[in-house]
Amino acid sequence: MSGTSLTEVAKAGGVSLATASRVLNPHNEHPVSDEVRARVLAAAASLNYSVNALARGLKVKRTRVFAAIVHDFRDPFFNTVARGVTNAAEAAGYLTVVCDSSRDPDKERRYVQLAQEQRVAGVLFVGGGLTSRSYREAMRQQIATLQSYGAHAIALEPRGSRMPAEIPDNRGGARRATDHLVELGHERIAFIDGPEQVLTSRERRRGYQDGLEAAGIALDERLVASGGFTEEGGRAALVRLLDAGVPFTAIFASNDAMAIGCMVELRARGLAIPHDMSLVGFDDIQTVRWFDPPLTTVRVPMEEIGAAGVARLLALLDADGGEPPGGRLVNVHPTELVVRASTAPPGRGKARS
Amino acid sequence: MSGTSLTEVAKAGGVSLATASRVLNPHNEHPVSDEVRARVLAAAASLNYSVNALARGLKVKRTRVFAAIVHDFRDPFFNTVARGVTNAAEAAGYLTVVCDSSRDPDKERRYVQLAQEQRVAGVLFVGGGLTSRSYREAMRQQIATLQSYGAHAIALEPRGSRMPAEIPDNRGGARRATDHLVELGHERIAFIDGPEQVLTSRERRRGYQDGLEAAGIALDERLVASGGFTEEGGRAALVRLLDAGVPFTAIFASNDAMAIGCMVELRARGLAIPHDMSLVGFDDIQTVRWFDPPLTTVRVPMEEIGAAGVARLLALLDADGGEPPGGRLVNVHPTELVVRASTAPPGRGKARS
DNA sequence: TGTCGGACGGCAAACGTTTTCCACTGCGCG
DNA sequence: CGCGCAGTGGAAAACGTTTGCCGTCCGACA
Numbered sequence: 001m002s003g004t005s006l007t008e009v010a011k012a013g014g015v016s017l018a019t020a021s022r023v024l025n026p027h028n029e030h031p032v033s034d035e036v037r038a039r040v041l042a043a044a045a046s047l048n049y050s051v052n053a054l055a056r057g058l059k060v061k062r063t064r065v066f067a068a069i070v071h072d073f074r075d076p077f078f079n080t081v082a083r084g085v086t087n088a089a090e091a092a093g094y095l096t097v098v099c100d101s102s103r104d105p106d107k108e109r110r111y112v113q114l115a116q117e118q119r120v121a122g123v124l125f126v127g128g129g130l131t132s133r134s135y136r137e138a139m140r141q142q143i144a145t146l147q148s149y150g151a152h153a154i155a156l157e158p159r160g161s162r163m164p165a166e167i168p169d170n171r172g173g174a175r176r177a178t179d180h181l182v183e184l185g186h187e188r189i190a191f192i193d194g195p196e197q198v199l200t201s202r203e204r205r206r207g208y209q210d211g212l213e214a215a216g217i218a219l220d221e222r223l224v225a226s227g228g229f230t231e232e233g234g235r236a237a238l239v240r241l242l243d244a245g246v247p248f249t250a251i252f253a254s255n256d257a258m259a260i261g262c263m264v265e266l267r268a269r270g271l272a273i274p275h276d277m278s279l280v281g282f283d284d285i286q287t288v289r290w291f292d293p294p295l296t297t298v299r300v301p302m303e304e305i306g307a308a309g310v311a312r313l314l315a316l317l318d319a320d321g322g323e324p325p326g327g328r329l330v331n332v333h334p335t336e337l338v339v340r341a342s343t344a345p346p347g348r349g350k351a352r353s
Numbered sequence: 354m355s356g357t358s359l360t361e362v363a364k365a366g367g368v369s370l371a372t373a374s375r376v377l378n379p380h381n382e383h384p385v386s387d388e389v390r391a392r393v394l395a396a397a398a399s400l401n402y403s404v405n406a407l408a409r410g411l412k413v414k415r416t417r418v419f420a421a422i423v424h425d426f427r428d429p430f431f432n433t434v435a436r437g438v439t440n441a442a443e444a445a446g447y448l449t450v451v452c453d454s455s456r457d458p459d460k461e462r463r464y465v466q467l468a469q470e471q472r473v474a475g476v477l478f479v480g481g482g483l484t485s486r487s488y489r490e491a492m493r494q495q496i497a498t499l500q501s502y503g504a505h506a507i508a509l510e511p512r513g514s515r516m517p518a519e520i521p522d523n524r525g526g527a528r529r530a531t532d533h534l535v536e537l538g539h540e541r542i543a544f545i546d547g548p549e550q551v552l553t554s555r556e557r558r559r560g561y562q563d564g565l566e567a568a569g570i571a572l573d574e575r576l577v578a579s580g581g582f583t584e585e586g587g588r589a590a591l592v593r594l595l596d597a598g599v600p601f602t603a604i605f606a607s608n609d610a611m612a613i614g615c616m617v618e619l620r621a622r623g624l625a626i627p628h629d630m631s632l633v634g635f636d637d638i639q640t641v642r643w644f645d646p647p648l649t650t651v652r653v654p655m656e657e658i659g660a661a662g663v664a665r666l667l668a669l670l671d672a673d674g675g676e677p678p679g680g681r682l683v684n685v686h687p688t689e690l691v692v693r694a695s696t697a698p699p700g701r702g703k704a705r706s
Numbered sequence: 707t708g709t710c711g712g713a714c715g716g717c718a719a720a721c722g723t724t725t726t727c728c729a730c731t732g733c734g735c736g
Numbered sequence: 737c738g739c740g741c742a743g744t745g746g747a748a749a750a751c752g753t754t755t756g757c758c759g760t761c762c763g764a765c766a
Contacts, residue, residue: 003472003501003502003503003752005751005752005753006752006753007752007753015715015716016715016716016717017716017717017718017752017753017754018715018716018717018718018754018755019714019715019716021752021753021754021755022715022754022755025753025754028754028755030714030715030755031712031713031714031715032714032715033713033714033715036714036715048498048501050466050469050470050498051470051752051753052411052470052472052751052752052753053470053471053472053753054407054408054410054411054416054471054472054751054752054753055407055411055721055751055752055753055754056752056753056754057407057721057753058405058407058408058411058721058722058723058751058752058753059720059721059752059753059754059755060721060753060754060755061721063407065450065471067448072436073432073433073435073436073439074429074432074433074436074639076427079426079427079432080426080427082426082451083425083426083427083453086426086451086452086453087453087455090452090460090463090464090467093467095420095450095452095464095467095468095471096450096451096452097418097448097449097450097451098435098439098449098450098451099439099443099448099449100436100439100440102440107443110443111443111448113403114443114446114448115448116403117403117404117405117406118406118407118418118448119356119405119406119407145401145403148356149356150356231643260640260643261643263643264643267645286427287613287640290584290613290614290616290617290644291643291644292620292645356722358721358722358723359722359723360722360723368745368746369745369746369747370722370723370724370746370747370748371724371725371745371746371747371748372744372745372746374722374723374724374725375724375725375745378723378724381724381725383725383744383745384742384743384744385744385745386743386744386745389744389745404722404723405721405722405723406723407721407722407723408721408722408723408724408751409722409723409724410723410751411721411722411723411751411752411753412722412723412724412725412750412751413723413724413725413751414751
């Protein structure tokens with residue numbers, strides 16, 4: 001019922017507990033003769049022994065488990081990054097606890113608490129943090145406790161706290177997307193902003209502004225509307241823009257889900273993409289290529305970022321006891337504009353209201 | 354560095370280790386006076402103590418961690434079910450390790466092994482199992498070892514092994530989808546089958562056959578093609594069917610991803626949905642409603658199934674020591690046809706080849 | 707021949723909990 | 737006045753590992 005213990009293996013192999021441990025434990029210096037080794041291995045196999053990671057973790061004060069906290073599991077951005085994380089972790093012999101916070105800061109806290117109790121070796125915050133003072137304070141606090149028992153925390157999207165991060169070049173990508181529209185001849189470019197209190201939105205919006213500025217186009221606040229990072233959020237924001245009646249010929253949405261929402265609304269209003277309206281998204285999630293027309297967007301190397309996060313964590317863990325690892329605190333991963341069929345030079349021009 | 358231990362809390366509170374444990378451990382019968390309780394609580398708070406789940410798990414031989422094994426994280430079916438799992442688990446105070454096997458049986462095995470070492474309380478196999486003899490044998494073996502230390506395994510899609518399961522009514526749903534097409538007047542209905550060796554495919558195909566049979570339509574093997582459960586798989590399968598030149602007026606795809614692949618191919622060939630060709634999918638993943646036209650499909654209660662899975666696991670765990678819980682081994686969750694705009698009575702009729 | 711050191715193996719202590727048993731204190735009751 | 741009992745607190749034994757330290761054997765070397 002309760003699994004085979006090392007003690008039983010030792011007994012079956014006719015050796016001491018210590019010897020059995022030395023044979024079965026990968027990281028071990030102590031020499032063991034081949035004959036004894038074989039005996040122990042045989043005993044372990046016949047009892048089909050598997051080490052109790054709890055006991056080991058308790059003893060060595062270090063587990064092989066990470067926790068990844070995402071905002072929403074079903075969002076392709078998050079699950080793709082998470083996939084990069086779990087794959088890289090598995091390759092290193094780590095298990096990953098994946099937590100879906102449902103964008104609820106409180107739930108996020110509970111998850112960090114649970115992860116802490118499990119004494120995970122590291123926590124990866126996949127989603128962008130909030131800008132609010134109280135949130136950042138709570139976060140700082142949590143990271144402190146995590147570190148108090150030797151764990152590390154890292155971010156995969158911008159967060160306020162000064163923690164190691166592997167993040168996409170949101171600002172640069174948004175800048176290039178805007179440049180692209182400008183180069184096509186668009187001058188009145190609407191921006192569908194993400195939630196204002198999320199740092200990721202803020203960065204992307206900066207990129208949009210950079211692009212306008214470089215082109216000498218004045219920012220028109222009436223062409224900016226924000227909403228949740230979802231299809232519904234994007235659609236609702238576009239509805240407001242369209243209904244406001246200020247004309248524009250292109251839309252840059254802060255992420256692909258919002259862009260899809262825009263697509264749906266444009267379709268509903270009989271506006272053709274890209275003939276009547278150009279559309280650009282952000283992230284390059286998988287599905288976006290199946291739409292009609294396939295979406296022009298900014299590719300974020302999601303799996304790579306996940307893997308980089310794990311590599312970073314592993315490095316931090318290795319360095320423990322030694323000197324702190326060199327290198328930058330925040331690594332920025334390049335993003336890339338992917339031009340598909342949803343963008344074109346302005347056609348009929350003005351959007352109907 | 355190494356976190357606060359209960360011993361330190363006890364010392365700070367001026368009580369014994371035992372008393373401190375009794376105060377801080379939720380499940381505890383032993384009475385403790387209010388005054389002492391307050392003292393311990395204060396000490397714990399000031400040291401910001403958090404229980405070491407490793408030590409606890411080691412002692413009580415029971416952890417509060419589940420493992421969920423999925424085929425592919427990015428697949429909306431899996432991540433939605435997984436979300437149901439993690440949410441329900443969190444509500445019960447459990448953490449969930451989510452493992453992406455990349456459809457690799459070997460990786461799946463490694464994950465089960467790791468999960469076992471962590472002494473997880475239960476494993477949920479989210480994806481359908483393979484039909485192959487060797488796979489089923491390996492699986493049986495793994496479940497046995499899991500159970501040998503008191504863990505439970507359950508399935509959320511059909512698997513060969515006799516293990517408790519919460520699965521969708523694949524066959525019934527496929528039957529209803531087929532009925533729907535028949536009722537619209539279709540007689541030549543193509544079926545885009547999933548991978549043959551996956552049990553889920555098999556069940557859905559059975560439903561398709563049931564539907565044809567009930568309508569008195571002979572199964573035409575030339576109208577069936579299979580592929581991986583992905584957009585590319587569906588598209589490739591449809592290409593084969595279309596190129597074969599045997600006419601049909603409707604397509605029933607074994608899952609939504611494949612249906613999307615079909616949509617893309619039909620679009621590429623200038624075939625209008627539903628005018629030239631009706632299309633039905635399976636699962637009702639989120640994105641499917643954003644396509645043009647929105648897809649008619651069979652809704653699978655994905656989050657509910659995930660939640661039911663953890664409820665089942667929890668029940669099994671509770672029952673340990675008592676008599677085995679009653680009820681069926683396999684619970685089938687009803688699926689529901691969702692009619693959207695991708696189906697209509699046959700129009701121009703024959704597909705071009 | 708005596709000594710030294712390398713190779714191997716074992717003993718036992720710890721890691722941080724939970725829990726069983728036991729001790730002590732009052733107090734009501736026969 | 738002795739007894740049991742309810743209410744409270746503590747001592748200590750586990751849970752299954754890893755690892756520092758020590759002992760033994762054996763061959764090599766002076």
